[in-house]
Amino acid sequence: xxxxxxxxxxxxxxxxxxxxxxxxxxxxxxxxxxxxxxxxxxxxxxxxxxxxxxxxxxxxxxxxxxxxxxxxxxxxxxxxxxxxxxxxxxxxxxxxxxxxxxxxxxxxxxxxx
Amino acid sequence: xxxxxxxxxxxxxxxxxxxxxxxxxxxxxxxxxxxxxxxxxxxxxxxxxxxxxxxxxxxxxxxxxxxxxxxxxxxxxxxxxxxxxxxxxxxxxxxxxxxxxxxxxxxxxxxxx
Numbered sequence: 001x002x003x004x005x006x007x008x009x010x011x012x013x014x015x016x017x018x019x020x021x022x023x024x025x026x027x028x029x030x031x032x033x034x035x036x037x038x039x040x041x042x043x044x045x046x047x048x049x050x051x052x053x054x055x056x057x058x059x060x061x062x063x064x065x066x067x068x069x070x071x072x073x074x075x076x077x078x079x080x081x082x083x084x085x086x087x088x089x090x091x092x093x094x095x096x097x098x099x100x101x102x103x104x105x106x107x108x109x110x111x112x113x
Numbered sequence: 114x115x116x117x118x119x120x121x122x123x124x125x126x127x128x129x130x131x132x133x134x135x136x137x138x139x140x141x142x143x144x145x146x147x148x149x150x151x152x153x154x155x156x157x158x159x160x161x162x163x164x165x166x167x168x169x170x171x172x173x174x175x176x177x178x179x180x181x182x183x184x185x186x187x188x189x190x191x192x193x194x195x196x197x198x199x200x201x202x203x204x205x206x207x208x209x210x211x212x213x214x215x216x217x218x219x220x221x222x223x224x225x226x
Contacts, residue, residue: 042220
């Protein structure tokens, strides 16, 4: 089992719809969760992070965390073509130091006109 | 804004060469990281450093070494480049305290011929 799993997609949604991106993780002791967006040929950029169970909203983005189910998701409301990218889920491990993250392989999102 | 600068966007080297990839950050971050990113495999941690002259192996350190002589600079060294080291290399940095996210440089696309 991979430490962080994401559906590779592509996930296609029409413009203006809600895109839902999901991520599961295996380390039950994981405490910090991050979503990065990566455009083709570019480096990852941080969108959101969440530490506590429940929802966290930032503009059109909402991160949801359910530690009991070991599940974290990212909702993008009113999806725009500019949201088309690969979304990486990252989890901070408990073991080891230095703020290491484990990344999923990413979900490709396509927002269609 | 955090600025993480990688010395080259594209680099072409030959098998057997010693290759240096440089990374500089301007936020006084304690932690610095080197990843490689390959299609279908996601981001994989090569090495990280949590202080000057300190380093720890990541998940795939074989064939690589690192150097951190100054806090702002973290170098990745391919001792004897091989074709299977052709990849996108990403540098990142973060603060050590708290649940801090990592910030990435633009990446170096390295081709070993």
